[in-house]
Amino acid sequence: MIWWIIKRDLLLAMRRRSDVLTTLFFFVIVVSLFPLGVGPEASILRIMASGVVWVAALLASMLSLGRMFSSDYADGTLEQMLLSPVSLSALVMGKAISHWLVTGVPLVLMAPVLGIQYDLPVEALIVLTLSLLLGTPVLSLIGAIGAALTLGLRGGGVLVSILVLPLYIPVLIFGTGAVEASTAGMGFGAHFSILGAFLLVSIVFSPWATAASLRISMG
Amino acid sequence: MIWWIIKRDLLLAMRRRSDVLTTLFFFVIVVSLFPLGVGPEASILRIMASGVVWVAALLASMLSLGRMFSSDYADGTLEQMLLSPVSLSALVMGKAISHWLVTGVPLVLMAPVLGIQYDLPVEALIVLTLSLLLGTPVLSLIGAIGAALTLGLRGGGVLVSILVLPLYIPVLIFGTGAVEASTAGMGFGAHFSILGAFLLVSIVFSPWATAASLRISMG
Amino acid sequence: MTTGPSPIEMLTARNLECIRGEHRLFSNLSFSVNPGELMFVGGPNGSGKTSLLRLLCGLSLPDDGEIYWNGTDIRKLGVDYRDVMTYLGHLGGIKDDLTAIENLRISCALAGCEIDEDQAADALGQIGLAGREMLPARVLSQGQRRRVALARLLVTRTKLWILDEPLTALDVAAVELIKGILEHNLAKGGMVIMTTHQELVMSTVTVHHLVLS
Amino acid sequence: MTTGPSPIEMLTARNLECIRGEHRLFSNLSFSVNPGELMFVGGPNGSGKTSLLRLLCGLSLPDDGEIYWNGTDIRKLGVDYRDVMTYLGHLGGIKDDLTAIENLRISCALAGCEIDEDQAADALGQIGLAGREMLPARVLSQGQRRRVALARLLVTRTKLWILDEPLTALDVAAVELIKGILEHNLAKGGMVIMTTHQELVMSTVTVHHLVLS
């Protein structure tokens, strides 16, 4: 069943091929904006790199949260999901996975290319990419809760960011922390285990919390 | 007539009081995220400050573009606007003004407070605020064109950023340029006149271009 | 082709053609509607009724043929045409977050006829929403939302009404009410073009039936 | 209060009350629907028909009273109830960007009954959409979209159908079609609860009328 949801969401994304590309472009543009705003000194850019990439990934992921449930809500599909004999948590998990596939994966693949622009050393590039690989699914999973809670509320698009950003911050801190630790020549294993722990916890709790939020929002 | 539109949009914004606050909080949160990603050294932060504040303002303004026409489109109000005997450009101007009042003005007011956190000197704070005051209406006006063009396209929320960000970049460059010029002790008058020119040009052309885009999108 | 303003107001369609994808919905469609006349546009689902109405109000362009108002092509008339015409589509243009009164006042203002709070409350009362004027549209029932949209017909001063399935979701009492409103407009010399799948018997006025297939 | 599964399947509502804002829409509403029975829920706009249907399918909770399926509270049944029940609301759950076939297959899969491409095309053909199966729903007419949503009734194997104004936007032929589908389900021992503002004469089956006011 979960496959149906993933298949459908990917189908919808593909129907507008621009959809996948656009999140990616957003990410690329935001990352490229900073050198414009800050100035071109390479030393400063190198320090900023991981932070900027991570913040851009976070914003790209957050930006697309609005779409996660709202169109299903507007056209009545969500009602049908709530009435489906299939477990709502499974459906929600499917939606979070396809959200990650559409928004997270392209970012992870693109990150090394952008890192090069900021003159990052190879090891830092690898660590950055891996940290995004571990971190972006957490963003989608946590984001699902926020998206479900703000469903149907006007200004939800921005309200969701208030709810979700504070929860994203720990991911951001450990994600960039890993890169900085590796640049400083220290071990980044601890950061990765914490990111991994975040991922496990959110896999376990987020579908459940999201399903509960959806039932509340639709009640 | 234009007052009716402004009144209506402000009414809609006020109906959910959180709406105005949320754009503001988004702005505050984004500005607060960067030091987390980049690290707390005050010297680096001071260099980044104007860039970060401007980029955040730009993102906050862009994020809310999605809402500018899409709800009017979904519920058929836009159809009625196209059929209205009132000039569409005037209606569009009204919508851009209320967008600015709801998203731009709070950012301008908040900017100095955030600048203090980045340890900016007083003159730089004033220049930053003034540059935002001149620049944010331009963002709303340009944004309106993008929002109109992407209307009804799935993934429009992200597509609009591709269209609009390149046009935002000159504003960003001259906005931050003004702050940097003032920090460097040079005159910032030239930057301000260019921002002013942007504003005039966009006041003249944007409503017209937006109206034309709307007619195309609805055709 | 324009023949200067004719003495009586009328809407004329000449040789309209509408193609959607592979399908030619209709072609060579000509008709005219005179003051006091009602035209029902009938036909099965997907036969092109909505498409025709959108052509007539200028929201989209015909693939062939012309539409005249008083002998002038509506594309040339622009604002002057929009001044005398009211279109109500499938979508009501009702904002969930605004109250019934606010919705009505704003949609009227958009249509170029500003009304004050009392007039709006009055119109809503007439259309059976007394006591619900201050509720946000979000909580209104389907039929009540529809009534809010239709209330505009009570205050508008336009001649030509183009209505796409105005009776959807309305109960029997409301259908009678709308019938009365239409008859009133026709009696004043207005014109109505509408689609509906429900029967609506109007004996006192001139009724045309245009059936697409 | 639960009395163990009774031998015959039936839906029973006891003392339902529904309050919205300041209004008590209904209270002390009790009824039961047995296999092969149809219940029309009637009443003017805003009388609480949609609200009642949403209670019955478990989308919202009654302010008072209980709803039993085979003698067990539907809240306790959860998935078991959703397994035997189909709800179609005002909104069709139709995605603009997907084709009619994709829409049907996905909505069926969601409802727990997976069908393949041929079955879907077949159902769409039966409901009068032959030749439009591969069109994205965006370009379908209002009635055609509605038919895509209703096509689910042809393939679902659930007993209890709860339909909110299923006839909206349908032409006369489609209304007859739907009537046939409902009669078929009832003949098999199914149950139907529906609202409609249009007349629908069903002589061969047991029909209850519940009128809210």
Place this chain on the structure above:
Amino acid sequence: MTINWFKYASPASFYFLAGRMIPYFSIAAIIFLIVGLYIAFFSAPTDFQQGEAYRIIFIHVPAAWMSMFLYVVMAFWAGIGLAFNTRLSSMVASAIAPTGAMFTFLALWTGAWWGKPMWGTWWVWDARLTSELILFFLYIGFMSLQAAIDDPRRADKAGAIIALVGVVNIPIIYFSVQWWNTLHQGASVSLIQSPKMATAMLSGMLIMALAVWMYSIVMILIRARLIILERERHTAWVSELKEGVLE
């Protein structure tokens, strides 16, 4: 009918109970505040390192403690409300949020005020300061979510979920000083170790903490009473109250 009685009786009886308790807690708050302020400004010795500026500690630390404590309490009651559908506990949770946000703001503000003389800057992006800021955002998020929802039942439940999810932040704030090396002071008051500071300072801080605690209780009870009145305005007992029957 019996079920109804239970459902509606508990907020009503809480309303009157709270009304009776408020004066006692107010008096306690005032007494603790006077004693605490006396110690803070007159009795406690001037710090040999920090001079007089350190006296901010008597507001800063109690406010910071309270901000975290109230969040946990709020999440607890919200969670109870979600799990057992007890409306009263959800109302209490909503009543706590503004006070919690106020103390978070106070901790941030006094901290910033203190930072200027101590660290030479209003603000640094260190882990504890940042996580306290996140706490502020969590309170704001909770309140704006509830404000954005019209239906109180839905608002309660939605708020509960975000409050519970946000609880993860509390250990992060508390342990931030240990996990990252920061500018901010580590914990000097702990249940396991004996205190490292002067007795007068410690007692002043603890008494101020009690004062702040009592104040919070008073504010929460007052706000909870208002929320109850607002939510129960259609019930018989509130209309009787209005007509003065129960006075």
